[in-house]
Amino acid sequence: MSTTAELTATTLLRFATAGSVDDGKSTLVGRLLHDSKSVLTDQLEAVERVSASRGQEGPDLALLTDGLRAEREQGITIDVAYRYFATPRRRFILADTPGHVQYTRNMVTGASTAELTVILVDARNGVVEQTRRHAALAALLRVPHAVLAVNKMDLVDYEESVFAAIAEEFTAYATELGVPEVTAIPISALAGDNVVEPSANMDWYGGPTVLEHLETVPVSHDLAHCHARLPVQYVIRPQTADHPDYRGYAGQIAAGTFRVGEPVTVLPSGRTTTIAGIDLLGTPVDVAWTTQSVTVLLADDVDVSRGDLIVPTKDAPATTQDVEATVCHVADQPLTVGHRVLIKHGTRTVKAIVKDIPSRLTLDDLSLHPHPGQLVANDIGRVKIRTAEPLPVDSYADSRRTGSFILIDPADGTTLTAGMVGESFASPEPVKDQSDDDGWDF
Template sequence: MTAAETADTAAISATSLLRFATAGSVDDGKSTLVGRLLHDSKSVLSDQLAAVELASRNRGQAAPDLALLTDGLRAEREQGITIDVAYRYFATPRRRFILADTPGHVQYTRNMVTGASTAELAIILVDARNGVVEQTRRHAAVAALLRVPQVVLAVNKMDLVGYEEPVFARIAAEFGRYATSLGVRDVTAIPISALAGDNVVTPSATMDWYGGPTVLEHLETVPVAHDPSAEPARFPVQYVIRPQSPEHPDFRGYAGQLASGVLRVGDRVTVQPSGLTSTVTAIDALGQSVDLAWAPQSVTVSLADDLDISRGDLLAPADATAPTSQDVTATVCHLHDRPLLPGARVLVKHTTRTVKAIVREIPSRLTLDDLSPHPEPGRLAANDIGRVVLRTAEPLALDDYAVSRTTGSFLLLDPADGATLTAGMAGEAFADAAAGPGTDAGPGAADDGWDF
């Protein structure tokens, strides 16, 4: 690699933003942890803090209830649980953060999937008195399923077990074994007391046996930068620009956001799914001509040849194209209250492309406690995670989710009203995945123009 390329890679890889999600069982103190994190990092506005202090006094509480900083829905405050995904934005001098505070109850698994789908780190909270419980295993399984790169085990309420190191060590070891069985390689365990503030932002004076980082220190220093040049470029075309102006009578540009990798002027690219090839002649970023662009920049790309390219097409390196097929096997989380059935007609939304599809088969449903499959469940209800086999009307250039969380993911939509039904992750998520497409499209699947 030349010095110029090394400098380009260093500039590309630099990051000051961390997306992370939190999850924990009901009453484990997750909202208090998030509130403490925001409060002690001085990321709470004075009027927000005043409102929390007033609400706490009205409840007869002497100290501010920091959980109120995150449990914003009235239903959440009444029930004392987190229901929806609450996004919080805060910053320290070292890094900016986007926090997705996800619900812990099993009936809101779909909300955790939503919050963790873009996270680079997940904080899984456990109560030191209870240790690793069923919900803890579910949260770890979802984090593993969504390929969250970093996991933090926050052992909370250490003050209620006398700040004893053996309690923490036992829980950390048990969780570590389970995480390893899921394929999670990077787990950091931190003993905390969210209520008292121990090891959240400031080190604990009562747990001098712990020499690791606080939660905030770990969030500020955990490496999340990656080298985009290590991934093949993926450029979904969002819009074709044809200005038709006297100054640029023949201009044709393709606008979109790089989903992964690096695109350079002079690169030979293939248009997927058509298979046409051309060469990148120019890249425009914010009105300026540049020699290269990297994910997740939004740019306009010009090609040497006048090809038939439209929204939904994908530009990829000619020597590193995405797998293209009409048969899709994937792990999905069903989000809608209406169940997903074999034979269902759906729309598959993948990056900027939307195509018709049929659910050919639902081979299995996962039990998140131990990831064991239940063969032929017949349907997927809300919050269920399982395997599906789809047949699409047109080919999709779809990477495995294990390779790319962006171009390996998709949504299933209701063709009647556009409602989001299911979130999908292409490829083999676990070893027990079904072995290939089925043949029975279900009753009536050949009607209404849905026969592929």
């Protein structure tokens, strides 16, 4: 086991797995945990007992991540399973996401904070629609690294030609999407080939194992040098005898670094002031950075409330009521032109109208279907939204935190759509607004 000092010195990699049903994602994750000796003895014993009760000769490693009873009964992953493990070289936060098409929304959740996505493909089936969907989502979410794990190579006699054809097809598709880097690895998660240890059955492959690549891939998630952003989550006014005039603005720094004495602007109001103090866990500090949760004290008596955004005055984003974005629709009910929604951006939620849906992406050939009128579950498309109040949005390319949002059904609070601000795919010319007038036309 790694010592505390070793873990402190290592870097952290957040990664997600994705792929179609029965491609072996949970087995791959279980194999990673098992072969890297990251499974506790009682966990392994529990898995062995369940596996034996089913008549299986060895432990079903997929059970290490499929923790819900419904998942074990159905034999599929239906929720994002997060696992934390470490090797002497790196710490990992892993999100095992579902493969079934109806749970694509969970893949969006799992990959939204990932620096790497492992996309599994069954060597017998090759690249299928869900593979293309997951590649498109990884591109939209701007995950910087992608691993194509061609699984079940043992079922195609470890043939190099099978692996090469799948790797070529997927890499060409991912390149069209704009995925910056693809590493293809032939594996057998069940047998352990090229997962943690190199395979003796594929001597024609000279690349890294999955774990070796995870340990050595460059990690560039240092948000401390990005545009500084602090969404205000809570206003603190203790009203105590010791601090009768204390007024602090608490939240988690989304990106960048804040310093005492720095000129800042509060958005969307645009009022300016300076940082008079920063409290971190009750202790005054001079500097704070992402992803610390802090309380900021301002020099002037400025009206600040939950949902406001504190930014450096020299680096303030523009506020707008017209948001254009690429979205993945995750709800069962369609998203239509004229749809009245709530848009949640950071800690701020305001009313909005879907003014236009310029295009929907066709995953087979990456063509655009112009003006579809609606998006249904798992569709990826472009939308134009008009908000009731100005929002200080960044481009998703600049900030994955302040460049993203969700659309919510105001009637029941259902999450409808996950959005990324800015252009990701070309859009045709807009059509005339089709929304009617019922009091939400801003």
